[in-house]
Amino acid sequence: MIVCVCNNISDREIRQAVEMGLTSMSDLYKELGVGTCCGKCVSYAREVMNEHLDAR
Numbered sequence: 001m002i003v004c005v006c007n008n009i010s011d012r013e014i015r016q017a018v019e020m021g022l023t024s025m026s027d028l029y030k031e032l033g034v035g036t037c038c039g040k041c042v043s044y045a046r047e048v049m050n051e052h053l054d055a056r
């Protein structure tokens with residue numbers, strides 16, 4: 001499912017990024033560009049990232 005519509009970033013890409021070692025929203029901004037346009041995806045992107053961090 002697409003999380004960030006502006007940049008076409010899926011929940012799967014966010015989980016893969018967590019597996020590569022990303023641990024914060026600023027990492028996600030820098031590496032994937034999540035939330036860099038309208039910002040509406042930020043809270044859901046954070047939720048996906050935190051759930052996956054907890055599941056590691």
Ligand code: FES
Pocket residue numbers: 003004005006007034035036037038039040041042
């Ligand atoms: Fe992610 Fe707009 S949906 S920046």
